[in-house]
Amino acid sequence: MQRVIVHVDMDAFFAAIEQRDRPACRGRPVVVGADPREGKGRGVVATCSYEARAFGIHSAMPISFAWRACPEAFFLPVDMEKYSRVAEEIFSLLRTFSPVIEPVSIDEAFLDITGSYHLFKTPYHTCLGIKEKIRKETGLTASVGCAPIKMAAKIASDIKKPDGLVCISKSELTGFLWPLPVGKLWGVGEKTGDLLLRNGFRTIGDIARRHRKELISLLGANGEYLWELARGKDERPVEWDEGIKSVSHEFTFEQDTADDERINAALMGLCEKISQRLRRQKLQARTITLKVRLEGFSTFTRSLTLSEPTDFVHVIFKTARQLYRDFARGKEKIRLVGVRTSNFSCRERQYTLFGKEDKQEHIHQAVDRLKEKFGDTIIGRASRQNLFGEDRWE
Ligand code: TTP
Numbered sequence: 001m002q003r004v005i006v007h008v009d010m011d012a013f014f015a016a017i018e019q020r021d022r023p024a025c026r027g028r029p030v031v032v033g034a035d036p037r038e039g040k041g042r043g044v045v046a047t048c049s050y051e052a053r054a055f056g057i058h059s060a061m062p063i064s065f066a067w068r069a070c071p072e073a074f075f076l077p078v079d080m081e082k083y084s085r086v087a088e089e090i091f092s093l094l095r096t097f098s099p100v101i102e103p104v105s106i107d108e109a110f111l112d113i114t115g116s117y118h119l120f121k122t123p124y125h126t127c128l129g130i131k132e133k134i135r136k137e138t139g140l141t142a143s144v145g146c147a148p149i150k151m152a153a154k155i156a157s158d159i160k161k162p163d164g165l166v167c168i169s170k171s172e173l174t175g176f177l178w179p180l181p182v183g184k185l186w187g188v189g190e191k192t193g194d195l196l197l198r199n200g201f202r203t204i205g206d207i208a209r210r211h212r213k214e215l216i217s218l219l220g221a222n223g224e225y226l227w228e229l230a231r232g233k234d235e236r237p238v239e240w241d242e243g244i245k246s247v248s249h250e251f252t253f254e255q256d257t258a259d260d261e262r263i264n265a266a267l268m269g270l271c272e273k274i275s276q277r278l279r280r281q282k283l284q285a286r287t288i289t290l291k292v293r294l295e296g297f298s299t300f301t302r303s304l305t306l307s308e309p310t311d312f313v314h315v316i317f318k319t320a321r322q323l324y325r326d327f328a329r330g331k332e333k334i335r336l337v338g339v340r341t342s343n344f345s346c347r348e349r350q351y352t353l354f355g356k357e358d359k360q361e362h363i364h365q366a367v368d369r370l371k372e373k374f375g376d377t378i379i380g381r382a383s384r385q386n387l388f389g390e391d392r393w394e
Pocket residue numbers: 009010011012013014015045046047048059060106107108161162385386387388389
């Protein structure tokens with residue numbers, strides 16, 4: 001099945017929050033970071049507004065340089081607590097579009113919307129929905145990229161910043177990647193980049209159009225990986241947090257098998273157990289995820305989000321079987337199958353994406369779920385991001 005991956009990155013995140021909260025800063029250069037101390041400050045810029053970027057100011061630049069570039073800018077301290085709160089709110093909003101979400105940094109996440117974009121008709125409309133929801137609920141703009149692989153989604157979210165939206169379909173993928181410099185490929189650092197350049201590989205297309213063997217003889221296994229990536233092939237999944245509240249079971253076959261009857265029987269057994277547990281816990285799930293491990297240990301997951309939550313064994317089984325049918329395993333046998341259900345609502349009070357529940361209640365529920373699922377890790381991740389500026393000025 002063709003995957004649809006979205007990358008969301010907030011625009012000038014810390015600075016945009018300050019501009020939102022301080023009307024005097026709107027449309028003006030804003031620098032968030034260390035105290036400039038009239039040009040004598042020793043810390044660095046955490047980030048700055050796009051108006052400040054016009055003066056050449058950027059993240060990680062010494063704050064004294066920023067002061068010299070634009071002394072009339074608003075210089076503000078880092079308020080990590082506030083930014084973490086906003087980030088938490090944004091991750092909660094994103095989770096209503098897909099439970100398969102991987103927060104990457106304080107203002108950035110991947111979502112796998114393969115199983116849920118049908119709720120908005122197309123991936124493009126889903127991305128528009130994401131941007132619109134973030135804008136309405138937080139007053140901030142996000143840039144969004146969508147593509148069949150993670151790397152391309154991330155590149156796509158960056159090229160029309162701020163407030164950008166770029167969707168790349170499978171047929172557009174190589175046309176999109178090939179003109180880009182080799183340095184944009186994941187895994188190409190300075191050293192590999194230099195080596196590639198010296199051997200005549202300037203763009204991603206230069207790699208893709210050559211023979212696989214040439215890349216292998218130049219860079220070994222990494223060369224083969226880069227060749228695949230340059231041709232738009234990359235199965236890396238959106239790594240969603242395993243701490244997410246879900247009910248799942250898996251089954252390892254005694255001997256690897258390609259027998260569909262045995263596989264279906266195993267899936268049925270798993271779905272029965274899951275359905276029982278859901279009913280016991282008064283939960284209904286909207287998202288069903290199939291996990292398949294092949295004989296070579298490569299592991300794949302495929303999800304589908306239903307329009308109505310369920311705890312019925314036949315609905316879960318039908319969905320898992322459909323996901324299995326859509327999954328092309330090629331010639332490899334199967335070692336393990338698993339089924340996971342998530343994106344829960346309680347039976348008493350059904351949570352629907354477009355329901356008419358009170359909006360505040362809806363947000364509280366989302367935040368509660370986020371806390372339940374991630375604990376403090378969102379905040380933890382956020383804090384670790386703050387390696388650059390200073391939390392607060394004295
Ligand atoms: P980024 O997403 O890299 O930057 P940004 O959101 O400010 O701007 P844009 O995405 O539109 O280019 O980083 C997110 C936040 O992380 C940023 O607002 C501040 C913080 N950060 C630092 O503190 N130091 C840094 O060096 C970087 C790059 C980011």
